[in-house]
Amino acid sequence: MARVLTPQSEDFPRWYQDVIAKAELAETGPVRGSQVIRPTGWAIWERMVAEVDLRIKDADAENCSFPLLIPESYLKREAEHVEGFAPELAVVTIGGGKELEEPAVIRPTSETVIGEFMAKWIQSYRDLPLLLNQWANVLRWEMRTRLFLRSAEFHWQEGHTAHATREDARDYVRRILHDVYEDFMVNILAIPVVVGRKTVRERFAGATDTYTLEGLMRDGKALQMGTSHELGQNFAKAFDIGFLGSDGKQHHAWTTSWGVSTRMVGGMxxxxxDDNGLRVPPRLAPVQAYVMVVKDGEGVSEAAQSIHKALKAAGVRVKLDTRTDVPFGRRAVDAELRGYPVRIELGPRDLKEGNVTIVRRVDGSKAAVSVDAAAKAVTDALEADQQALYDSALAYREAHTSDATTLAEALEAAQDGFVRLPWDACGEDGETQANQQGVSVRCLVRADGSVPDSGDEPGLIAYLARSY
Amino acid sequence: MARVLTPQSEDFPRWYQDVIAKAELAETGPVRGSQVIRPTGWAIWERMVAEVDLRIKDADAENCSFPLLIPESYLKREAEHVEGFAPELAVVTIGGGKELEEPAVIRPTSETVIGEFMAKWIQSYRDLPLLLNQWANVLRWEMRTRLFLRSAEFHWQEGHTAHATREDARDYVRRILHDVYEDFMVNILAIPVVVGRKTVRERFAGATDTYTLEGLMRDGKALQMGTSHELGQNFAKAFDIGFLGSDGKQHHAWTTSWGVSTRMVGGMxxxxxDDNGLRVPPRLAPVQAYVMVVKDGEGVSEAAQSIHKALKAAGVRVKLDTRTDVPFGRRAVDAELRGYPVRIELGPRDLKEGNVTIVRRVDGSKAAVSVDAAAKAVTDALEADQQALYDSALAYREAHTSDATTLAEALEAAQDGFVRLPWDACGEDGETQANQQGVSVRCLVRADGSVPDSGDEPGLIAYLARSY
Incomplete structure (x- = not known):
């Protein structure tokens, strides 16, 4: 088979670009940092949306929609927030042919405008918690962009909630972190994630506490896959989100925000x-089974139709390819590139013996299976290969996670994956040094792996890595 | 019951504003013409998206995502298009703190940027048809805005396709018009629509043929619920969308576009x-059945839980309200306002006799039903009331559609609904006169009600009305 992609081992960033182009996932758009997400890429994102949305609804948050444009003045009300986002804003100065009295920015995130409305909607403790979410596009002017991973405009969900107490806000943010994000990443994306707390330096602009989920990519670099934030009373004070408590007194609410984005497509x-293209986890895959007519004749089309139908009836997302005018090799390469988990090949020769060939993307294995047993073999393979991908990602991570006791040791080991270093041996000075060498503290965890309530807890472990 | 809304007969626009506010559907946003769509309103839109998206996928179009920002120069390539949209553009002139070399506009619609990419992706007739769709926000600076009906930013789907022949483009646009839009509006929204052809004056900027679906609102005004356009080769020429034909020669493609938006929420x-609030058609409703505990005690909660469970198992979208600390009257008024199709009330008194009360929003009727029969009674009511709403809307339209033979007669009758006037008795001059009096030609149809291929066909009927 001709080489389609640059091998990962030769040039990982080039492999990434190649696979996005060849699998027709996305392209760079005309305005700086914009991207066109093509149907193959968008279908993957739609599946992510469906699965995350289910979990968000289970966490009782309600979807809604706030405006794209935010008055510039809103951003300025929370000092750290504007400092963080001002350099990245796209500003609309002309509307309907006229210079605007007040410029409007395209939302880089929506804490400010949502804060403004929360203040109107919340009167008493009975209105709390207020649990909102929106699926939206946001825009942050980025200088160095990379498809899916870092683009000016991107798609995400942003949750925004208000609570009566700090404890309630914290519990909710943790619930989102674990029950929505971690559950989705582990069980659907098949990516093991390190869940921890960001250092002060890496905190979201305006937050008091930021939590993160960090995945390890196959080049040994970490990817921040999602974050959730306690905003304390910062935005509540800036936007006057107050409520009459059950104690009869006026209080400021405690707010949170949390998001995952199209960046997860890059992470997946x-x-x-691998060197043949995507490997999409079966539970995520928009196409789980790809039924290919290799060559027409002798009942092949009929058998393909019937397997297609049986798989559909079994709840499998299936695609039928009868394009026998396109060379088989090209179609097979495309199927590998797009990472369809299972391919069912039907040709007259096999079929004469009552068989089809089942090819599993996860390991490239091929097996002849009788027509009658095909549907069951496919559903079994999907189940097994979801687990196999997770196991393989976990094994990779374990092989690329080391322990260090000094910063120097950690910085060297971080060239090849995660390093666990006692936070006491690093600290903020160590973090500065690490950053200068292209390594960052991805998060802090407790010795038992759980998420700390504060960065000051004794005995914390820092995860260091190079990152996207 | 205290009056919650301004009655429709007293002041319809005020009723519309009232119901949107009281049912917590949406609010005006801070930047001119923007809107905040609250969870109750957004849930309705999400259901519309789900149903329309199913139909679009059945029509073989694939979802994707093009950028929000379009280089200003793109808009200028199609002369009529830029003339139509230039006055409505929001322009980004600053990005990342710097003046941009070329300003970017927020998409008012995406023919231009999609045309640019179609030109790259289409090489030969084998690449056609190319059937794309995106769910997106767009922005058109509007001077007179009204929630859902006319807002600067709105949400929609925009389909964009390219075809090898004019016939193929036309067939596809008609397929979308009937199989996607008309089917959805009639069978899910329960709104009868007049499907026809726009006059030259009402055509989309850059189209050769525009088709429309027009609904009649309960104040006798028409609402354009959706449109589909043949763009001829206008955009193909402007963006050089060419292909090598099966004849070995180079051709320009024939393109189409089509869209429905959050405006449909306003239409619904x-x-x-009615004067008590929304009446959401059961098939559309995010909450189809609302199970209310009137008063606790004597097994009421248990019975409510069990009915909730039975309805869920029957595939009904159901919401359980156990807030007995909130007055019953207020909760009932809210349920009416939000238009939940069926309400199941449970109190100790009824339950002692083994009954619950089923209240149907469509006509306000109440019936005592035994607990065991409740689930079946609800599903029967949902089925019947979907039809009842359609029948009622159709009866309203029939009562408010008249025939005229002269323009003068038509203009008078158009104060109270649709008027059918022979196009020969109107013509473009008549259309101008009508417009001056606040009446427009909504569309042209054939005498048998079918959609004409051209505005020049003999014997066409014009539908005139006041409109949104």
Whole structure:
């Protein structure tokens, strides 16, 4: 088979670009940092949306929609927030042919405008918690962009909630972190994630506490896959989100925000892809089974139709390819590139013996299976290969996670994956040094792996890595 | 019951504003013409998206995502298009703190940027048809805005396709018109629509043929619920969308575009709502059945839980309200306002006799039903009331559609609904006169009600009305 992609071992960033182009996932758009997400890429994102949305609804948050444009003045109300986002804003100065009295920015995130409305909607403790979410596009002017991973405009969900107490806000942010994000990443994306707390330096602009989920890509670099934030009373004070408590007194609410984005598509590509293309986890895959007519004749089309139908009836997302005018090799290469988990090949020769060939993307294995047993073999393979991808990602991570006791040791080991270093041996000075060498503290965890309530807890472990 | 809304007969626009506010559907946003769509309103839109998206996928179009920002120069390539949209553009002139070399506009619609990419992706007739769709936000600076009906930013789907022949383009646009839009509006929204052809004056900027679906609201005004356009070779020439034909020669493609938007939420409100609030058609409703505990005690909660469970198992979208600390009257008024199709009330008194009360929003009727029969009674009511709403909207339209033979007669009758006037008795001059009096030609149809291929066909009937 001709080489389609630059091998990962030769040039990982080039492999990433190649696979996005060849699998027709996305392209660079005309305005700086914009991207066109093509149907193959968008279908993957739609599946992510469906699965994350289910979990968000289970966490009782309600979807809604706030405006794209935010008055510039809103951003300025929370000092750290504007400092963080001002350099990245796209500003609309002309509307309907006229210079605007007040410029409007395209939302880089929506804490400010949502804060403004929360203040109107919340009167008493009975209105709390207020649990909102929106699926939206946001825009942050980025100088160095990379498809899916870092683009000016990107798609995400942003959750925004208000609570009566700090404890309630914290519990909710943790619930989102674990029950929505971690559950989705582990069980659907098949990516093991380190869940921890960001250092002060890496905190979201305006937050008091930021939590993160970090995945390890197949080049040994970490990817921040999602974050959730306690905003304390910062935005509540800036936007006057107050409520009459059950104690009869006026209080400021405690707010949170949390998001995952199209960046996860990049993470899925880099955590599972191989030299032949994507390997999409079966539970995520928009196409789980790809039924290919290799060559027409002798009942092949009929058998393909019937397997297609049986798989559909079994709840499998299936695609039928009868394009026998396109060379088989090209279609097979495309199927590998796009990472369809299972391919069912039907040709007259096999079929004469009552068989079809089942090819599993996860390991490239091929097996002849009788027509009658095909549907069951496919559903079994999907189940097994979801687990196999997770196991393989976990094994990779374990092989690329080391322990260090000094910063120097950690910085060297961080060239090849995660390093666990006692936070006491690093600290903020160590973090500065690490950053200068292209390594960052991805997060802090407790010795038992759980998420700390504060960066000051004794005995914390820092995860260091190079990152996207 | 205290009056919650301004009655429709007293002041319809005020009723519309009232119901949107009281049912917590949406609010005006801070930047001119923007809107905040609250969870109750957004849930309705999400259901519309789900149903329309199913139909679009059945029509073989694939979802994707093009950028929000379009280089200003793109808009200028198609002369009529830029003339139509230039006055409505929001322009980004600053990005990342710097003046941009070329300003970017927020998409008012995406023919231009999609045309640019179609030109790259299409090489030969084998690449056609190319059937794309995106769910997106767009922005058109509007001077007179009204929630859902006319807002600067709105949400929609925009389909964009390219075909090898004019016939193929036309067939596809008609397929979308009937199989996607008309089917959805009639069978899910329960709104009868007049499907026809726009006059030259009402055509989309850059189209050769525009088709429309027009609904009649309960104030006798028409609402354009969706449109589909043949763009001829206008955009193909402007963006050089060419292909090598099966004849070995180079051709320009024939393109189409088509869209429905959050405006349909406004249409649903105004076609079905009454003086007590929304009446959401059961097949659309995010909450189809609302199980209310009137008063606790004597097994009421248990019975409510069990009915909730039975309805869920029957595939009904159901919401359980156990807030007995909130007055019953207020909760009942809220349920009416939000238009939940069926309400199941449970109190100790009824339950002692083994009954619950089923209240149907469509006509306010109440019936005592035994607990065991409740689930079946609800599903029967949902089925019947979907039809009842359609029948009622159709009866309203029939009562408010008249025939005229002269323009003068038509202009008078158009104060109270649709008027059918022979196009020969109107013509473009008549259309100008009508416009001056606040009446427009909504569309042209054939005498048998079918959609004409051209505005020049003999014997066409014009539908005139006041409109949104």
């Amino acid at each position: 590509i880099m955590a599972h892809g | 409100i105004m076609a079905h709502g």
